[in-house]
Amino acid sequence: NAGVTQTPKFRVLKTGQSMTLLCAQDMNHEYMYWYRQDPGMGLRLIHYSVGEGTTAKGEVPDGYNVSRLKKQNFLLGLESAAPSQTSVYFCASSGGLAGYNEQFFGPGTRLTVL
């Protein structure tokens, strides 16, 4: 089992460019999450999904869009990147509600927006 994988590992964008971060999990989990982590801070939830075809907003959704077309994949899009979106992005998945079940995290994507 690879667990949760994220692509790419690093990316540098210019302001206004767009990109998509891919998260994949091979544990057949229903729930998937995107978080961002700024230096010295804890993780903040961007968007989440409770199953294929569903998405919902988290704490800091502005400037991001997501899609869950396949159960195993959760995509995070930045339509017009801004320097404030420079951060490390983590994807996670869980087999049930986050409050009751273990979340499995990916290794992260380090994004710099110039």
Place this chain on the structure above:
Amino acid sequence: DAKTTQPNSMESNEEEPVHLPCNHSTISGTDYIHWYRQLPSQGPEYVIHGLTSNVNNRMASLAIAEDRKSSTLILHRATLRDAAVYYCILSGGGADGLTFGKGTHLIIQP
């Protein structure tokens, strides 16, 4: 989700037990107590979680106060690999992920 309070940092020696405290005085009856840790340059890793009773697993033990207003994560024999940021998180079981604070930075001295 209710708020937790943790020390910013703690230091311990290798091969000794470590007790990481967490205060959560506004915890509700349905809130679970979760602990995750994050090693340098890695994603968070689940450690343990519980509701009312003390819990043990291969990584650690979780001691929950009788009034549930505080808890302690116990690493029985710290190794250098346990140096990480440890997050104490409360969750009422919703679908909307976990709320991470700044956690406790655990330093292990050889």
